[in-house]
Amino acid sequence: MAELKEEADRLGRAIAALLGSALSGGGKKKSVGRPKGTASKSRKRGGLTPEGRKRLSIAMKKRWAERRKMGL
Numbered sequence: 001m002a003e004l005k006e007e008a009d010r011l012g013r014a015i016a017a018l019l020g021s022a023l024s025g026g027g028k029k030k031s032v033g034r035p036k037g038t039a040s041k042s043r044k045r046g047g048l049t050p051e052g053r054k055r056l057s058i059a060m061k062k063r064w065a066e067r068r069k070m071g072l
Contacts, residue, residue, distance in 0.1 A: 048056065
């Protein structure tokens with residue numbers, strides 16, 4: 001039972017220390033994000049190929065034609 005009490009006290013002190021450092025800003029802040037020297041524009045994002053865009057266009061035209069027929 002005494003071991004549990006000691007463990008609870010230890011955890012309580014650890015939580016208090018963590019909360020205290022969080023409230024005071026606690027130490028050096030870490031930089032979050034991309035590394036320096038990298039530009040966001042240099043990242044290539046996935047996109048549609050011209051063929052994929054054409055297929056999508058045809059599918060959407062077909063979808064809207066069906067919706068027009070239904071009267072929506």
